[in-house]
Amino acid sequence: MEKGHLSNKEIFTIGLMLFALFLGAGNMIFPPFLGQEAGTNVWIAILGFLVTGVGLPLLGVIAIAKSGDLQTLASRVHPIYGVIFTVIMYLAIGPLFGIPRTGTVSFEISVSPFLPESVSSSNLPLFIYTIVFFGLTAWLSMNPTKLVDRIGKVLTPALLIILTILVVKSLVTPMGTPSEAKGPYVDGPFFKGFIEGYLTLDTIAALVFGIVVINALKDRGVTSKAIMTKACVYAGMIAATGLALVYLSLAYIGSTAPSAIGVKENGGAILAGASSFLFGSSGAIILGLAITFACITTSVGLVSSCAQYFSKLFKNVSYKTFVIVLSVFSMVIANFGLTQLIAFSLPILIIIYPLAIVLISLSFFHNKFNGYSFVYIGALVPTGLLSLVDGLKIAGLNVNSLVEFLSFLPLFSQGIGWIVPAIVGAILGYILANLVGESKKKVTTN
Secondary structure, three states: OOOOOOOHHHHHHHHHHHHHHHOOHHHHHHHHHHHHHHHHHHHHHHHHHHHHHHHHHHHHHHHHHHHOOHHHHHOOOOHHHHHHHHHHHHHHHHHHOHHHHHHHHHHHHHOHHHOOHHHHOOOHHHHHHHHHHHHHHHHHHHOOOOHHHHHHHHHHHHHHHHHHHHHHHHHHOOOOOOOOOOHHHOOOHHHHHHHHHHHHOHHHHHHHHHHHHHHHHHHOOOOOHHHHHHHHHHHHHHHHHHHHHHHHHHHHHHHHOHHHHOOOOOHHHHHHHHHHHHHHHHHHHHHHHHHHHHHHHHHHHHHHHHHHHHHHHOOOOOHHHHHHHHHHHHHHHHOOOHHHHHHHHHHHHHHHHHHHHHHHHHHOOOOOOOOOHHHHHHHHHHHHHHHHHHHHHHOOOOOHHHHHHHOOOOOHHHOOOOHHHHHHHHHHHHHHHHHHOOOOOOOOOO
16 A cells, blocks of 8 residues: 655655765865855855755756656657766766765875875875775675665764864864955856856766665655655755755865965865864864765765666676776776866766756656657757867867857856757757657656
8 A cells, every 4th residue: 555645754864864875075075175265255156056066966866756767867868868878977976986086085084184295295195095995895895784884874973973063163263264266266156166066976966876765765655756756855855954054064164274274275185184273183083084984885885886787787797897897997097186086077077967957957847848859859959069168168178269159158158058058949849849749758747
């Protein structure tokens, strides 16, 4: 018999689980850096960051609740696109960025601050650390046990307690005052924060891991899509509130830290420096240990999820083989270092993130336009082309002629010029679908 409702306690529990899924240690390095760079414009910048770092992941979870899973959602464009898009999303959240970042973040915060300067400038410590880190990741992923779940259940609250103490201390005894904004944060802090929110990877994570929330609801007897979607909204709001509070707090720390610890090259160094300044070496050690174990938990979860998906996609390759390949590949990528990894990932995220945003947005109007694939295609084609130009520009390639040609588009100079063309493309797609008589593909949501 179908369960007609969920208790407030059950929804709250699922909300906390969702919060724990999103709160990877890597997410904590971007708000402090934003705070440092935005300076006096920190609160305007963090609002933009919250749109892509909190709001879109919430919408992503709801979109998956309505559609079933990422490949089903993406296949509304075309079945081949469904597979390609899903593979790209798994690669992004997995071996290209997400998994390597767990190793570099934990090294940056838990090991690097305690190394002599002569040693820390060498690549050897990171290399040794990543061998151990990803070796442990592979071993835990090969032997699924409740160990990782238990670590996660203990470490997420522990990490929050440590962060709360750090924030309270920074409020009671401020490290300094925000300096002047730098670079794009001077004239367009909101839009720069919006783009920086891509780096959390949480919108992609929502598409990939939304199925975890769906299964949690199904385990509690929920089968109705209407009830499932409603539960996802409430649980998502709980998770979103938690994330927003964490990001606001860390941005504040980043904006006040330079006066005390100087300007740092990434958020991991800022967080480690602030912890040492406020609590001494003992505080930095405790923070480092908590983040290290949290990173291992996240790494195992990502490797396991990616290995499961790719082993189903390529049935002749075993799960364990993918675990080894993913772990070794991630170790290699991690050795480029955190700053280089972020710089490398941004152009690619600039290209793929708008596609994810448009896909999620259209899913909420799917029945309104009868599920026409022409609508999806009409919106995604201009989005992809314009995002490609933005990504190439961020990568430092010479696309000046294209940039000049497209500069008439609204918000193009802010890096989100794809919004208006996506809307126009969707409308044209709807008109074309009606002209050629494309069959309706409604999806029941109740």
